[in-house]
Amino acid sequence: MDSPLWSQWWVWMAAAAALGILEMLVPAWVFLGFALGAAIMGCLMATGWLTLGAAGSLLLFAVLSLAAYLVLRRLLGMKKGQVKVWTTDINDN
Helix, strand or coil, X not given: CCCCHHHCHXXXXXXXXXXXXXXXXXXXXXXXXXXXXXXXHHHHHHHCCCCCCHHHHHHHHHHHHHHHHHHHHHHHCCCCCCCCCCCCCCCCC
């Protein structure tokens, strides 16, 4: 195993699985975006289409994660009318 860990496809897939599990334990769209970004990185590295250094891999991971997060928020985010805005206080008479 001469190549560093960040260039191994299985490391990215393991990170995606760990982030997916973290998303189930601590629900936030951010972790799911990170998980999808890591899964895409793992797929790109497994097919051999991607050979970057550490900085390039982390930059592409960040861009992919941000894109996945924004798409998820757009598609599955808060629906209109889901937030209740209170105009009166319960203690006001």
